[in-house]
Amino acid sequence: MHFGFLQKSISQFFEHYIVLIIHYPWFFILIPILLTITLSTGLQYRQVAFLNDELGQYIPIKAQAQQELQQLDQLFHIDDFDPFYAIRRYDTKRMGYIIVRSIANDGNVLKPTILDAVLKLWNLIQEIRIEGGRNDSTLDYASICVKFPVSPEFDEIIANILTDKLSRLHEQCVSNPLITAFKMFLNGDLNPKNDTIDQAILKLVANSFASDLLINVCNLLGGITFDEKHRISGAKAIMLPYALRHSTLFQDNLAKKWELKLIDFLLQYPSNIIKISLWTSETIATESANNREKLIKNPSNPSVMNPFNPSVMNPSNPSVANPSILSATNPSTTMLLPCFLTLLLYTILCCCLSSWIYSRPWLAIGGVISVAAAVISGISLLLLLGQHITSIVYLMPFVIFSIGLDNIFISLSAWRSTSLITSFEIRMKKAFSNSSMSITVTSLTDLISFTVGCFAPFQSVRIFCMYAASAISFTYIYQLTFFSAILVLTSKREIAKRHCLTFRKIKSCEKKNYSGSHIFPDVSSCKGQRLCEAQQTIFHSNHLLANFFRTTYSNWLFKSWIRLIILMLFILYLAASIWGCMQMKLGLEPNELLSTNSYGHEALSVMEEYFSDYGSYLHVWMYNLSEFNSSNRQIWMILESEIALYEYTEYTGSSDSWLRAMMQYFRKNNIEITSNNFIYILKNIFLSQPQFARYKRDILFDSTGTLLEVSRILVQLRYVGVSNQSRAMRILRNIAKSSTIKTGVYADFFQFAEQYNAILPGTLSTIAIASFAVITVSLLLIPKTVTSFWITSSIITVNVGILGFMTFWNVRLNFISMITIIMSVGFCNDFASHLAFNFAKDERIDSFERMRIALYNVGVPIVQSASSTIIGVSFLASIDSYIFRSFLKTIILVITIGALHGLLILPILLTLFSNDEKTTYAISRKSKLNTRTLRKTSESTSISAISACL
Structure with missing residues (x-):
């Protein structure tokens, strides 16, 4: 069954469309620029639209x-x-805790010296003041806290060991009752009955334990030790909980201010007696914001703060700031700018040759600018429409740049494959129809993948895919307008023999003989006048890597024993991938939302170590x-x-x-x-x-x-x-x-645990729907049905490989890997579609020669696109974040496995199972006519192949 009519109709449309660009290139350049400038006004709403990275996004x-x-x-x-x-x-909103330990390893926190330091700390915390009260007054913890009644049983225990019982214990702000009791000891309000302070404290804790008040008091002690009579003799950690009112928006904003001030204060609190860990309801949001800022902020020198500055001891001082936040908002390095510049330089190098005429630096710059403008337009449009944005969206440009650069390399490869002896308009028609058709297939499949991802069961995945789909749409539009116009102007400059930088006409240049594939005839062997004329018009060498794919690589790949080895390795790859899928770990742990050196990560680790026996x-x-x-x-x-x-x-x-x-x-x-x-x-x-x-x-x-x-x-x-x-x-x-x-x-752990039950079925269903849509597009736009079948197979085997090898690389299946797997449906189809489309175009020659031409046309773009993607995402490796590194690992798996399928597996399968009567004849090693047949085939196609202009 063939669906070539649709492909031919679209190709004919592009042939007419490029003529319009040839006559009016500046119109197609200015319109995207004006559109980007207009839409970029939406960036001013990014702070308003930003959605804090709370757990709700990951469940x-x-x-x-x-x-x-x-x-x-x-x-x-x-x-x-x-x-x-x-x-x-x-x-649990606007609730948090501070865990205090002795600075000495495994020190007993129930010692009076430690409790005294804890009490001083708690007193300072209660004195933290924020602005925002009525009549411009400042508010402390007591003004915004949630109050709780002291347990009568606990009050009774106090009375049993103390001489007095004061009414002040009946109600107070959320805190640790042990600290309140110790404060009374030190103030002299309550005196122990015939006990030292140490004995009174231990008696208080022991009585609490014996009186079934473990849930009220001893849950606030961690690492409890017992004596020979199973009485509490000490503890290694003490928890100071807090709770703030937040029932109204006004109260919630006040609570947020206070929590941020608390973070600032505690991270700089100096003490040579105790060490502090803290967790607030703002921890995930602030830590995620830190990682986000590392991607987008301009480099600057962070402020250096002295932790022993006297102002640190004054929590109401507005100059107190969180050093980790400062280092994030003013990072010494930023990832997005170096990534952009590196990819720009790499693209320029890929587009340049030793010839000043045939090098294309401005085309490379225009292509990268086109992708950047598409990213800006895609984000800005959704911001103007009132959509939320999250930290994970800031990873999206790294993905879109890889797709956009892939389109640049494909377009350039198509232009290089046209014959120099034909007219400029005919060359542009042929190059543009071929490249745009291939780009249409890949862009449409990428768009479909991300559109399906917009219906994933996780909000973070939905938001990311929404922004990615928007950016891909603009990437395709700008590719067919802005970049195509730049390509037209660059091609006109080449034909006019002008310098690639100064645009001055070069009067003379050294003509280089063709030094391409050995299967092509030399000038001396040219028998056809047309072939010799084509050879005489070539003034530069062919791309060495392109010739390598057509000659050395193809000859090596088509050897029977090589194909057998590769197929056996492919079977082993599938077996290992399936085993890895069976061993896959699911879900995202809360501490993986935080940097390993962050205060929040430390707090969760301490909580797990000392307070896991009795949880919520x-x-x-x-x-x-x-x-x-x-x-x-x-x-x-x-x-x-x-x-x-x-x-x-x-x-x-x-x-x-x-x-x-x-x-x-x-x-x-x-x-x-x-x-x-x-x-x-x-x-x-x-x-x-x-x-x-x-x-x-x-x-x-x-x-x-x-x-x-x-x-x-x-x-x-x-x-x-x-x-x-x-x-x-x-x-x-x-x-x-x-x-x-x-x-x-x-x-409270139910919501986070839900992801374990939802991630696998959600991922599999998303892959299935996206794959079905991508297969449908491939059937409609790629002329051979058997080719679409192998594209379908490659999508399945690539995704199985990604899921399996994630296990070997210690990456769990969670919302971040779900995003990259959704991308893989489109990404692996990109490489496969480029190859399959070029392979299926001409059935007049045998499958092996068609594969040579296909590898010649798309082998270099696949290598360049894969390498540029890995170069781009490699900048994420320097950010201490599990999410970013998980994204990096899965992207590398997607690109590596997808590229290997496009360059190794698919060429073998397409030629091995092609319905081509010449295949057996072409690969027969016994027939001496093999070389002659190959030379005749090469002669018929060499006009376009040997004159590929790099």
Whole structure:
């Protein structure tokens, strides 16, 4: 089946279109310039449109965890004015922590000297002030914090070891109660009963542990050690949590200012006693911004700050700044500018020869400017349309430059392959129709790949693909207008024999004999007058690499034993790739969003080391209880049996249940529970007790107030790390799903763990849809169906190879590798399509000679495009970011595997399975007519081949 009619129609259109450019080149130059200038006004909105890199960008859209969180919020909504019962809050926004350790390795933080340093630090943190209050007043932590009631049990423990009990402990800003108690020790407000300070502190902690207040106090201690009686004897880390009000936009902005000020202050806090790690809700955003700034900021000398400057000790001093932020916003190096200049220089070198006439530096500069203008226009247009932009989009220019430069090399190769003895207009028609058709196929497949990516299940992937698709569209438009006009002007200069830099006419030049392929006849062997005239018009040498692909490389590739070895290696490659796919690791860990030397990465590592035993809490709620048919069983017995299912599993510990607290309280006070009085005594007796006030957030009644509607419990999570989050989430959800009561579960790690379940099916479905669309385009625009089949096969084998070799290079399948795999569908088709299109154009000669011509035409562009892409993305290696380095690794895999398919695998498969009756005759090593046939074939095609103008 052939679809050549469409290809011929498009080629004829381009032949007429280039005539228009030949007559009006400056029009096609000015229009893209004016359009770029107009659209570039959208860049002023990039700061407004920038979307902070919060976790929401890296978790699946419409994930089940989002629905669970929404239901939990509807049932137990918490605002900033509710009592801050930390384990009952599911909203972690504007919350953070500071972890303090002794500067001595494994030092005990419960020593008075360490606690004194911690207390001084906390006092300074509370004094951090920001502007923005009413009447231009400044606000400190106490003015914007969320307050919480001190546990009555903890207050009782204080009373047991101290002489007094002060009312100041009843409510305070979120902090560590141990620090508050120690502050009272030092102030003399509370005196220990017959104990030293060391003994009193240890007694306080030990009593907390013994009184089941581990969840309230000892969760704030890490690396706890015990004595021979299993009593707490020390700890290696202490946590200072904080929480800020953020229910309104005004409050949220104040909280953001305070957190940024906190980061600035703590990163410069000097101490020879303690070392500090911190995590804020702004950590991911600020660290991601640092990496982004390294890509786009101009070089400048960073300010040098003295950490022991007295101003550092004053947290309200506006001059205090984060050194890591300073070094990011004023980097000594920037990646985008050197990348642009390097690619510009590389493109110029690729377009230049030893001849001043046939070198094309201005064409190279025009091509790079065309791609840069396309990137600017693509980004600006979406910004004008109000689209958001993220840090990951700043990687997009590195990708688009590779596509744009590929188009430049293809266009130049097509012009070089035209005959010098024909007229300028005929040469331009032939070159432009061939190159534009090939560029149309590749641009359309790239556009389709990224358009499909716009529907991926991750917001970050969608935004990146949206901007990439926009930039590719402008790249294609500017390629057919701005760059084509530059190509026309450059070609006219060549024909006029003018200097490539000064444009002055060169009166005389040295004519060089043709020194190309040995299969072409020398001048002395020219028998045809037309061939000899063509030879006499050549004043420069052919491109050595192009001749290498047509002669030496093709001869080597077409040897039977070489083809056998390559096919065997290809089978081994597929086997290794499939094995790698089976061993693939999924997901993105939170610390991989941060640089390895960042404060956030350190905080997560310290948190994992000292506070992993007791993590966050699982929210379990049973709802629609008023409609549940209990079959004559008491509702509290049914709830108790459900609670027990979630306790002491592989990833959970004990629970905090209102039901158990109530039953214990009723037994202690000899209160009998029946089905008739259960709701009454629950509402009017149990919940009215001050010590049980926190349980009001766990119970909902129906509209009549006589039936229990919703019940919630909190279950302690244990040993849940990044390696087992997906498994833990699946186990806990399965428990809820198998329950006889409608049950929902949610933990804060659910949202991030969702990516593990969504990334693989999302990637495979995206690849499948994009591949189907690309195959359809290939069938319509490439004239031979069998050629389209092998392009399809190469897409599959390239993607299998990328997925498999990601495992060997320690790259997990996550949203960033998903982006590059989406690109690979278009990228691997680029190399394959260029080769396949040139191979399928002329069926009048045998498949081996057609492959020689195809390699001659596109071998050099494939090498140049692949090398320019790797050169461009290599600049990302210097940025300390897992995301950027993962992007670099996967791009290198895409380009390397795609180029090897285009230069090795596909040429063998296309010639081996081509429906060409001459193939066997052409490759017969026994036939002495092989050389004669090849010479005759070469003579018929050498007019265009030997006069390829570089």
